[in-house]
Amino acid sequence: MNIPKADFAIIGGSGTLSSNFPLGAKCDDVKIIEDNMIFDTPYGKTTALRLFEVAGTRVLTCKMHGWRTGVSRADASRQLFWTFREAGVKRIFSEGGVGTVNKLLDTRDFLIPDDYLDLSVRKDVGLEGKYLLVMRDALCPQMRAELIKNTRKHFSGRIFTRGTYANTDGRHFESPAEIAMMNGHADIVGQSICPEVYLAREIGACYAGLYYVVNYGEGIRKSWSHDELEDIFYDDAPMISRILLDTIRSLATKDRECECLSLRKETLLKGIYDD
Numbered sequence: 001m002n003i004p005k006a007d008f009a010i011i012g013g014s015g016t017l018s019s020n021f022p023l024g025a026k027c028d029d030v031k032i033i034e035d036n037m038i039f040d041t042p043y044g045k046t047t048a049l050r051l052f053e054v055a056g057t058r059v060l061t062c063k064m065h066g067w068r069t070g071v072s073r074a075d076a077s078r079q080l081f082w083t084f085r086e087a088g089v090k091r092i093f094s095e096g097g098v099g100t101v102n103k104l105l106d107t108r109d110f111l112i113p114d115d116y117l118d119l120s121v122r123k124d125v126g127l128e129g130k131y132l133l134v135m136r137d138a139l140c141p142q143m144r145a146e147l148i149k150n151t152r153k154h155f156s157g158r159i160f161t162r163g164t165y166a167n168t169d170g171r172h173f174e175s176p177a178e179i180a181m182m183n184g185h186a187d188i189v190g191q192s193i194c195p196e197v198y199l200a201r202e203i204g205a206c207y208a209g210l211y212y213v214v215n216y217g218e219g220i221r222k223s224w225s226h227d228e229l230e231d232i233f234y235d236d237a238p239m240i241s242r243i244l245l246d247t248i249r250s251l252a253t254k255d256r257e258c259e260c261l262s263l264r265k266e267t268l269l270k271g272i273y274d275d
């Protein structure tokens, strides 16, 4: 199947999963162009992707980061980002549920991180490895600013406009000792931002994420229930969709005014990768 052109991508996490994204947001200017597209990539077949249009802007999206049983997360991520590059995608949003590390945070808080701490142990998650990736401002400041503005428009609760996302491999959550170790170094914990943030930089795209607090890290404040976590996801999924769609509507008319592309450097090891 030929890969269609698109300007944006949204990597849907637990929040958009339950909203039949983007249709759950109920908007007149949204239309599905093609559904259930599976592409062949050098890393295997992708998950099913959906191409839709919002206010004339084409967006590729997938559910749950493209993770599937039997496919490593590294491969699922490579398949997606390889496809985004072929599609010409320049801006990628991710959304997801996270646990707290910072005890000031509560469930149903939003956080739009400006940094991350990669505690995953998976290796070799790039594509061709032709670039040295400088991870300064890895979460695009321009996209973050628009996300913050549009989250404020749709949500009257607490929105933290910066913070650090600690990334773990999962799929389990963390032990009390692990959360205690992260404390002071990160604010939230999840399993999605890495390796996406590296792959985005490698393909020359901007990347930013919107995270919703759905549980407390062990030992932080109080214990939580899985039922509550599910309720939070299901109740608030359409709001997350509306925030993302409005952010795309406003960014679509703006040029890239960030340094994301220039922080991808030709590697000094040129030649080693070329046969």
Ligand SMILES: CSC[C@H]1O[C@H](OP(=O)(O)O)[C@H](O)[C@@H]1O
Pocket: 012, 013, 014, 015, 064, 095, 096, 097, 098, 170, 190, 191, 192, 193
């Ligand atoms: C709540 S299940 C764990 C899963 O949730 C988070 O991701 P997302 O909401 O984007 O699917 C986190 O990163 C974990 O992978």
